Amino acid sequence: MIEVDLLDVRFGRGPKAVHAVRGVSFKVAKRETFGIVGESGSGKSTVLRVLSGLLHGWTGQVAIDGKPQGRKRAKAFHKLVQMVFQDPFASLHPRHTVDRLLSEPIAIHGLGNADGRIARALDEVGLGREFRFRYPHQLSGGQRQRIAIARALILEPRILLLDEPTSALDVSIQAEILNLLMRVRAEHGLTCVLVSHNLAVVAHLCDRLAVMNAGTVVEEMPVDRLRTGTPREPYTRQLLRASQGYDRKVVETFG
Amino acid sequence: MSPGGDSMRKVRSWLLDEAPRSRLQARLGRTYRGWLTFRRNPMAVLGLAIVSSLIVIALIAPYLSPHSPFEQDLARRLEPPSAGHWLGTDELGRDIASRILHGARTTLGMVLLVAILVAPVGLLVGTAAGFLGGWVDGALMRTTDIFLAFPRLILALAFVAALGPGIENAVIAIAFTAWPPYARIARAETLTIRNSEFIAAVRLQGASTARIIWGHVVPLCTSSLIVRVTLDMAGIILTAAGLGFLGLGAQPPLPEWGAMISSGRKFLLDQWWVATMPGVAIFVVSLGFNLFGDGLRDVLDPKHG
Amino acid sequence: MPDATPEPLLTVEKLRVRFRTPTRVVEAVRGISFAVGREKVGIVGESGSGKSMTARALLRLVPPPGEVSADRLRVAGVDLLAADAKTMRDIRGRRISMVLQDPKFSLNPVMAVGRQIAEAYRAHHRASRTDARRRALEMLRAVRIRDPERVYDAYPHEVSGGMGQRIMIAMMLAPDPDLLIADEPTSALDVTVQMQVLAILDDLVSRRGMGLLFISHDLDLVASFCDRVLVMYGGRIVETVDAANLHAARHPYTRGLLAAVPRLDRIGTELPVLKRDPAWLTGEDPAR
Numbered sequence: 097m098i099e100v101d102l103l104d105v106r107f108g109r110g111p112k113a114v115h116a117v118r119g120v121s122f123k124v125a126k127r128e129t130f131g132i133v134g135e136s137g138s139g140k141s142t143v144l145r146v147l148s149g150l151l152h153g154w155t156g157q158v159a160i161d162g163k164p165q166g167r168k169r170a171k172a173f174h175k176l177v178q179m180v181f182q183d184p185f186a187s188l189h190p191r192h193t194v195d196r197l198l199s200e201p202i203a204i205h206g207l208g209n210a211d212g213r214i215a216r217a218l219d220e221v222g223l224g225r226e227f228r229f230r231y232p233h234q235l236s237g238g239q240r241q242r243i244a245i246a247r248a249l250i251l252e253p254r255i256l257l258l259d260e261p262t263s264a265l266d267v268s269i270q271a272e273i274l275n276l277l278m279r280v281r282a283e284h285g286l287t288c289v290l291v292s293h294n295l296a297v298v299a300h301l302c303d304r305l306a307v308m309n310a311g312t313v314v315e316e317m318p319v320d321r322l323r324t325g326t327p328r329e330p331y332t333r334q335l336l337r338a339s340q341g342y343d344r345k346v347v348e349t350f351g
Numbered sequence: 352m353s354p355g356g357d358s359m360r361k362v363r364s365w366l367l368d369e370a371p372r373s374r375l376q377a378r379l380g381r382t383y384r385g386w387l388t389f390r391r392n393p394m395a396v397l398g399l400a401i402v403s404s405l406i407v408i409a410l411i412a413p414y415l416s417p418h419s420p421f422e423q424d425l426a427r428r429l430e431p432p433s434a435g436h437w438l439g440t441d442e443l444g445r446d447i448a449s450r451i452l453h454g455a456r457t458t459l460g461m462v463l464l465v466a467i468l469v470a471p472v473g474l475l476v477g478t479a480a481g482f483l484g485g486w487v488d489g490a491l492m493r494t495t496d497i498f499l500a501f502p503r504l505i506l507a508l509a510f511v512a513a514l515g516p517g518i519e520n521a522v523i524a525i526a527f528t529a530w531p532p533y534a535r536i537a538r539a540e541t542l543t544i545r546n547s548e549f550i551a552a553v554r555l556q557g558a559s560t561a562r563i564i565w566g567h568v569v570p571l572c573t574s575s576l577i578v579r580v581t582l583d584m585a586g587i588i589l590t591a592a593g594l595g596f597l598g599l600g601a602q603p604p605l606p607e608w609g610a611m612i613s614s615g616r617k618f619l620l621d622q623w624w625v626a627t628m629p630g631v632a633i634f635v636v637s638l639g640f641n642l643f644g645d646g647l648r649d650v651l652d653p654k655h656g
Numbered sequence: 657m658p659d660a661t662p663e664p665l666l667t668v669e670k671l672r673v674r675f676r677t678p679t680r681v682v683e684a685v686r687g688i689s690f691a692v693g694r695e696k697v698g699i700v701g702e703s704g705s706g707k708s709m710t711a712r713a714l715l716r717l718v719p720p721p722g723e724v725s726a727d728r729l730r731v732a733g734v735d736l737l738a739a740d741a742k743t744m745r746d747i748r749g750r751r752i753s754m755v756l757q758d759p760k761f762s763l764n765p766v767m768a769v770g771r772q773i774a775e776a777y778r779a780h781h782r783a784s785r786t787d788a789r790r791r792a793l794e795m796l797r798a799v800r801i802r803d804p805e806r807v808y809d810a811y812p813h814e815v816s817g818g819m820g821q822r823i824m825i826a827m828m829l830a831p832d833p834d835l836l837i838a839d840e841p842t843s844a845l846d847v848t849v850q851m852q853v854l855a856i857l858d859d860l861v862s863r864r865g866m867g868l869l870f871i872s873h874d875l876d877l878v879a880s881f882c883d884r885v886l887v888m889y890g891g892r893i894v895e896t897v898d899a900a901n902l903h904a905a906r907h908p909y910t911r912g913l914l915a916a917v918p919r920l921d922r923i924g925t926e927l928p929v930l931k932r933d934p935a936w937l938t939g940e941d942p943a944r
Contacts, residue, residue, distance in 0.1 A: 135846035136817070150551055174557035187548040191570045193377050200566075201556040226370030229377040234369065237703070244552075251556070266702035266873065268930035271916035275926050293846065300918040300927075323920055336920075338847040341880030347855040391678065 097255065097287045098124040098147065103156035105142050116142045117154070118311040129281065129288040131298035131305035131319075133335070138308040140291045144259050147289065148179050160255065175205060178248040182260035184240035188232040194218075194243055195228050201251050217246040220283075221276060238269035242276065249280060256281070258290045262297060274300060295339045299323060307332045385650045395646020401639025408452055409459040416449035420606045429622045439624040441615065447625065450606035451632050457607045458636065461522050461591045461600075466580050468526040473533025474576055478568050480534070481541025482560070492538070499531040503586075504593050511599040518607075521600040525590050529583065536579055540572045574651035581644030585637035592633055608633050664691040665835050665867040666714070666752075669728035673709045673891075676721050684709040684722070686891035692835065696861060696868040698878035698899070700913075701888035707871045710888075711837045714869075715754060716744050732834045750780040753828035757840040759820030763812040763827075770796070770808025773827045780831040795826035799856050818849035822856060829860060835867045843872065854881055875902070875913050887913075890937040909936055 105117040117139040124130040134140040145151040146158065149169035158165045161176060181187035188197060198214045207213065218227060221242040232240055241261065248256060261277070262270040278301065281288060292298050298305050299322050306316045307329070315329040327333050337346050367384070371377040389395055408415060417437070424444035432439045438447040480491040498506070510524035544550060545568075553567055594600035595609025603610065608629040615626030673685040685706040690697070701707040713724045716736065729736040732751045739747065756762040764772055773795055774788035783791065789808070796804035799822040812820060821841060828836065838857065842850040858881070861868045872878050878885055879902040887895040887910045895907040905911055912930035 135848065148555055150554065171557040174555060179552070179555055181548045181552060183548060187552050189549040189553070189567055193374060195374060200553065200558070204557050204562070226372075229371040229373060230369075231377065231381065247552070267875070267913055268702060268916050271918075271927035272929050274918065275929065278926065296918040296920055299920050325920075334848060338851050340920075341876050342851060342854050342858075343880065344855060344858060347851045387678075 097126045097128075097161060098130075098289065099157070099159040100143070100147070101157040101159075103143065103146060103154060103158065105139070105146060105151065105154045107153075116311055117146075119156075120308070120311070120313050122306055122313065122316060124287060124289060126287055127285055128304065129290060129302045131302035132289065132291045132308055133293065133295060133298050133305055134308035135293055135335075137310070139311040140308050141259055143308075144179070144257050144289065144291050148177060148257050149173060171205070175251050176253055177255045177257065178251060178253040179257040179259065180241075180244050180248050180261045183264050184237050184244060185232075185264070187244050188240055190232055193229050193231055194235075197243060197247055198250055201247065205251065207251075213250055217250045220249065220280065221246045236269075237265050238272060241265060241269075241273055245273075245276065245280065249284065252284070253286070254284075255287045255289075258288060260292050261290075263292065263294065270297075277301065295322065295336060307335065389646050389650045392646045392649060394642045395649070398639045398642025398644070398646055401635060402643050405455055405459055405636055405639065409456045412452045412456055416446070416452045418446035418449045420445060420450040420453040421604050422446075429618060429625065431622070432624060438628045439622070441611070441625045442618065447611075447628050450611060451608070451629055454606040454608045454611065454629065454632070455636075457518065457601055457605060458588055458591065458633075461518065461525070462584055462587050464522045465526050465529060465587050466584070468522075469530040470533055470576055470580055473530045474537050474569060474572060476530075477534040477537025477539075478541045478564050478572060481538040482545055482564050482568055488538075491534070495531045495534045498528065499535075501528070503528045504590055507590060507594060508597070508599065511594060516599045516602055518601045518605070521591060521594045524594070525587055528590075529587060532583075533576055533579060536575055537572045540575055541568050544568055544571055578644055578648040578651060581640050581647055584640035584644070588633060588637055588640075663730075663733065664693040665732055666692040666869070667728055667730045668714070669726060671710065671713060671726040671729065672724070673706070673713050673718055674723045674725075676723070683891055685713065688888070688891070688893045690886055690893060690896070692867045692869055694865050694867050695884065696858075696870060696882040698870045698872065698882035698885045699888055700872060700875045700878050700885055702873055702913075704890070705888040706891040707888050708839055711754060711839050711869070711871055714837065715748055715752060746780070749776060749828075749831045749833065751833055752835045752837060753831070753833040754837040754839060755821075755824050755828050755841045758844045759812065759817065759824045762824060763820060765812050768809050768811055769815070769823045769827075770810075773823070773830050776827045777830040791830060792826070795830050796823070798829070798860065799823070799826045800852075801826075817845050818853060821845060821849075821853050825853070825856065825860070829864075832864070833866065835869065836861065837869045837871070839871045840873070841870075842877075843874070850877075875910075876917065892937070894936055907936075908933065 100123070101121050103117055103120045107114040107116055120139070120143060122130070132140040132143060142151065146154045147160075149165070152167045154167075160173070165173070195214060198217055199210045202210045202213055214228065215225065218225065223239065223242055223246070227235070227239065235243065258277070262273050265273060274297065280286070288301070290298060290301055299319050302319055304316065304318050305322065307314045307327075309331050314331050315327060317327060321327055322336070325336060327336060365376065366380045368376065368380065371380055422445060424440070426444065427440050428442055428444040430436060430440045436446050436448065438451065441447055441450070476491050476495065480488040506528045507521070507524040510527055511520050514520040514523065550563060550567060553563055591600055591607075592609030592612065595607045596613040598610070598613065601607030601610055611629040612626045615629070618625050668691070669689045670687045671685055671689070672683065672687050675682040675684060688710065699707045699710065709718065712718045714729070714731070714736070716724065716739070718724050726737060731747065734743070734747060734751065736744075736747070763769060770789070770792050773792035774785070777783060777791050778788045793804045793808060796807055801807050801819065801822060807815065807819070807823070815823065825841075841857070842853050845853060857868065860866070870878060870882055875885075879899045882899050885897050885899055885902060886893050887897075887905075887907065889909050895905055895910045897905050897910070902914070905914065909930070912928070915928045916930050918927060
């Protein structure tokens with residue numbers, strides 16, 4: 097469903113250029129959930145921005161649903177691929193009601209029956225009709241993220257890109273959103289790419305994952321290898337150990 | 352409970368409903384909440400009172416003024432304030448109070464016209480420049496810079512000199528000089544908004560650039576522009592008064608506060624009221640707009656407080 | 657090991673923080689009591705639990721219209737409730753210090769970092785500029801910064817997140833306080849850097865015999881780092897456990913939080929969703 101080959105992204109020019117992504121390649125099969133794990137600066141969010149079409153300055157091959165993609169994406173692409181962002185406070189327009197946020201994609205693509213679609217979308221993410229005309233500042237973080245998910249699903253995409261969707265949420269809200277994502281993924285048969293720095297979240301949702309460091313893919317593995325704690329690369333092992341809580345002796349071994 | 356109080360409470364709870372049932376209810380509710388915040392600032396409310404009074408006076412000036420502003424009575428020129436003429440008479444025996452009341456119409460009219468011309472132009476130029484970037488940004492901003500390089504009154508003078516004296520030309524001249532700061536403000540806001548995630552999200556839905564600018568960027572710029580307009584009102588009034596003072600704005604016998612100060616200048620030492628009364632009027636109205644604008648800013652843009 | 661001193665470093669009894677808005681009164685902290693000795697105590701809670709307000713209330717940094725009240729509030733023998741502005745200024749930094757979450761926002765962006773550390777030192781100790789500089793370099797070395805002279809002259813935007821946080825720690829420890837409050841000090845950092853910064857905090861706290869109040873939303877992290885854990889919900893402390901006994905916690909909120917975190921050994925199943933019982937908002941403080 098998604099094929100990325102030797103993706104390369106550079107920001108800036110000359111000696112001060114940042115080589116954010118260096119020759120990254122991976123494939124995601126239909127209905128599979130693929131995770132990309134890394135720390136800040138690893139390039140994982142940049143890869144997602146290339147996939148979504150938000151970033152134009154890249155080289156390499158990106159094919160989505162068999163069709164190779166160029167820098168600019170056709171309007172039909174956006175009916176196929178949608179994204180949920182990290183910060184629920186920043187991804188909703190502060191002056192638009194929920195109704196406006198959800199009806200905009202419908203209007204852009206000229207789909208009909210806005211009322212019906214909006215009502216269905218709200219039901220799907222577990223929010224009642226009373227949320228329809230609220231403004232984002234009247235919603236909690238979890239509710240905003242649900243709206244963001246509803247907005248992403250309203251165009252009925254087949255691919256969902258998730259950029260740290262629960263990193264800004266409280267633990268208990270995170271659990272609700274993860275459950276919601278699992279449910280809609282199954283109901284819509286979605287192919288997902290999840291980017292996160294949190295190994296446990298990635299392990300919870302994904303079938304396979306890639307670990308990125310400084311722009312390259314360090315290791316690609318099925319999620320089982322993470323569960324059994326047997327990753328091959330030392331960087332992945334270090335990441336795994338660091339996410340399991342503070343241990344003074346373990347810290348000594350870090351590079 | 353009185354039936355009036357009951358229905359007031361119903362309307363209030365409808366406005367403050369946490370789960371509005373329509374777009375209108377949501378929008379009115381938000382405006383009402385803004386009003387509640389605004390109301391808490393006594394200076395802002397004073398400013399609003401002054402501005403509202405100006406509007407009301409401008410509307411009913413003919414009914415309010417005790418005399419005609421044009422009626423001359425040379426026998427009673429330069430009379431001090433008295434029962435018959437509350438603010439005295441000017442050098443042609445005309446009632447100053449009536450001239451000030453009618454002058455409110457002129458002032459308000461000029462100021463509103465300028466605001467209506469200037470704010471949308473600045474908004475469109477600024478948002479287009481900020482959002483599109485590249486050569487569009489460069490071209491628009493260099494044009495703005497050229498206009499900004501001239502001192503406002505001098506540029507207005509030049510335009511009026513070219514177009515001829517009169518109120519309409521004064522309005523055009525002031526508008527020409529007043530729009531650049533709005534473009535700058537709109538552009539600065541747009542630059543911060545441009546990289547937000549909600550803009551990225553709507554881009555990802557396939558929205559066109561025009562839709563993004565008009566529906567997503569412009570609504571966020573309007574509040575700072577509105578605040579800037581109200582704060583600028585004082586400056587516009589003073590520029591208009593300055594032009595009037597130089598004889599380039601409203602032409603006699605039209606009562607215009609600046610022109611009144613100008614003609615009263617000669618008598619400042621002995622018959623101070625002729626120039627001072629319109630001066631006080633300008634001061635009060637400018638202060639009112641300033642206080643109102645400050646209060647608006649606290650409501651619309653709290654982080655600048 | 658917690659020190660059995662007669663008076664703990666920090667004693668808090670029935671601390672309340674209230675905000676009066678025109679429409680209602682919001683109680684951010686509702687009468688909590690706890691003590692911190694020369695040990696690492698963690699306060700865990702989600703947003704709205706009142707944990708950050710507690711930290712600010714201890715330093716009397718709650719912005720108006722917030723009101724702070726308590727039966728007792730003592731730090732290192734000083735009664736904070738009776739302290740005037742000058743006493744508070746002396747206490748802040750010298751007796752209690754606070755490290756905040758994001759060094760980008762807590763370091764002055766237009767001043768070299770070394771100077772900021774030196775300034776923090778000179779605010780509480782009479783020292784010449786050269787002495788203060790020496791002390792700052794010493795602190796930079798104590799937080800394991802390898803090239804202290806170069807970092808001394810650097811600006812906050814020139815250093816990475818982890819280094820910025822270490823500089824924050826250096827700055828907060830320069831005046832040698834008795835109690836350090838750390839409000840989400842590692843939440844903005846990568847995991848490996850988090851561990852390194854925590855190790856530095858661990859060493860410094862134990863070496864200097866300081867008390868540490870560690871505030872976080874991450875229950876597992878706090879349990880692995882601190883000696884004792886206080887769980888806050890809705891402005892109250894709902895449970896106090898020793899870190900080693902976290903898995904045996906009894907309050908349903910704590911158990912719910914523990915169950916709601918995705919774990920590597922429990923994948924693919926639906927996470928149990930925390931059911932908030934309104935009774936938690938009115939329960940009494942459990943016995944310490």
